[in-house]
Amino acid sequence: MLKLNEIKIDIPKYPKEIIETLENNGYEAYIVGGCVRDALLGKSPSDYDITTNADPQTVKKLFRRTIDTGIKHGTVTVLFYEGDKPYTYEVTTYRIDGEYDDARHPKNVVFVDNLKEDLLRRDFTINAMAYNNKKGLVDEFGGIVDLDKKIIRAVGNPIERFTEDALRLLRAVRFAAKLGFSIEEETEKAIPKLAMNLLYVSKERIQVELTKTITSAYPELVNKIFELGIAKYLCEGLENIKVGRIGNNLPIYLAYACFLYHTDVNMVNKILRNLRLDNNNILKTMYLIESKKCYNLIYENYKNKKYEQANIYIKELVNFLGYDLTYDFIKLLDINDNNKALHDIIKEYVVELKSSHCPVFISDLKVDGNDMINIGFKGQEIGLALSELLKIVHKNRGYNDKKLLQEVAKKAYNTYKGEVYEL
Numbered sequence: 001m002l003k004l005n006e007i008k009i010d011i012p013k014y015p016k017e018i019i020e021t022l023e024n025n026g027y028e029a030y031i032v033g034g035c036v037r038d039a040l041l042g043k044s045p046s047d048y049d050i051t052t053n054a055d056p057q058t059v060k061k062l063f064r065r066t067i068d069t070g071i072k073h074g075t076v077t078v079l080f081y082e083g084d085k086p087y088t089y090e091v092t093t094y095r096i097d098g099e100y101d102d103a104r105h106p107k108n109v110v111f112v113d114n115l116k117e118d119l120l121r122r123d124f125t126i127n128a129m130a131y132n133n134k135k136g137l138v139d140e141f142g143g144i145v146d147l148d149k150k151i152i153r154a155v156g157n158p159i160e161r162f163t164e165d166a167l168r169l170l171r172a173v174r175f176a177a178k179l180g181f182s183i184e185e186e187t188e189k190a191i192p193k194l195a196m197n198l199l200y201v202s203k204e205r206i207q208v209e210l211t212k213t214i215t216s217a218y219p220e221l222v223n224k225i226f227e228l229g230i231a232k233y234l235c236e237g238l239e240n241i242k243v244g245r246i247g248n249n250l251p252i253y254l255a256y257a258c259f260l261y262h263t264d265v266n267m268v269n270k271i272l273r274n275l276r277l278d279n280n281n282i283l284k285t286m287y288l289i290e291s292k293k294c295y296n297l298i299y300e301n302y303k304n305k306k307y308e309q310a311n312i313y314i315k316e317l318v319n320f321l322g323y324d325l326t327y328d329f330i331k332l333l334d335i336n337d338n339n340k341a342l343h344d345i346i347k348e349y350v351v352e353l354k355s356s357h358c359p360v361f362i363s364d365l366k367v368d369g370n371d372m373i374n375i376g377f378k379g380q381e382i383g384l385a386l387s388e389l390l391k392i393v394h395k396n397r398g399y400n401d402k403k404l405l406q407e408v409a410k411k412a413y414n415t416y417k418g419e420v421y422e423l
Helices: 013-024 034-042 056-062 113-122 143-149 158-164 167-179 185-195 195-200 203-214 219-227 251-258 264-273 277-290 290-303 306-320 322-337 340-355 369-377 380-396 402-415
Strands: 029-032 049-052 066-070 075-082 085-093 093-095 109-111 130-132 136-138
Touching: 013 049, 013 056, 013 075, 013 085, 013 136, 029 034, 034 130, 034 143, 049 143, 049 158, 056 066, 056 075, 056 085, 093 113, 093 203, 113 380, 158 167, 158 185, 167 185, 167 195, 167 219, 185 195, 203 251, 219 251, 251 277, 277 290, 277 306, 277 322, 290 306, 290 340, 306 322, 306 340, 306 380, 322 340, 369 380, 369 402, 380 402
Parallel strands: 049 085
Antiparallel strands: 029 049, 029 130, 066 075, 075 085, 093 109, 130 136
16 A cells, blocks of 8 residues: 555646645645545546635635635635536535534534644545645545545544434445445444434435445445345335345446336335436336336246247337337346346347337337328327237238228227227
């Protein structure tokens, strides 16, 4: 392991300019937190935060373009432009937090002139390091050692850190999953003791941390939320699920489909809506879970050597999901279902359907809604009629002929007596 004075971090152009501007005007400034951690791990930081003993008003005076992002709490965003492209960096004054009254937010902050006091308020040792080119790495709490040992350790007393901000209970799990680290013993012991405080945290913030956990490089560590007894405080119903196997670095909807693989689709809907996940990811997750019913039919027919019927169900699967989501569904099966040979057969057939332009969707039919209206169908009957015609074409591609389909639809209409029917 390198000594502190041997550690060098290459600070990019604009954060370096911010630090130098502050230093040239008599102030201290450092990059801090996650960017330092990631740089020490050999990763490219996604953003750079700067901490300084200059107060917010001074920061605003020293830079041409600024935004009062969270000026009450000491944060000013400094902007730079390259052409039309903006680059933003948060600059925050050294501070200590006042009393917490909601297990989440301090009532007030107090600006200080000491970097160590600012670092002490941070969550974990690996996130409590600062760096500039003059002083090098400032590591007051052993973050570099914990990076080397691959552990997540609270700064100072874990009970105090978690009492200040209950979201840190879940963030400990998230960072473990992001980095593949273990949680240090005393830090881990503190988590179940304060788990109930997660009830004070908004579902939106919980969802962000949970989503980052299951879409991480080590998503299996999401099981820690059950082992440590915090799942029941994250979302109603979550503590009762059986967790599926999750692939690493998956899209959000696919990660949730893996996570909730063994969960009823109605409960999936309830959990994800309680977590305030966006509608697009909720719907995609539900479609993937719902498609397991169709897969079971495909499996049973292949097992019984009813290959034509199995292929019809594959067409129905593609019609329901679309091609892209069907490929995601096959990936979901690969992760959670052991019948890899069948998954490969399904994928090959799906590829064949797409390349051959086989009629799979209602839009592929040689008739449309206007044809059904001309025959006499109205309202919801139009969609029903087209869906039934599609089933016929799924069974026999040769039926996708305008005259043939019109004849079938006319015959059905003439005998239709108000019940739900099949053509």
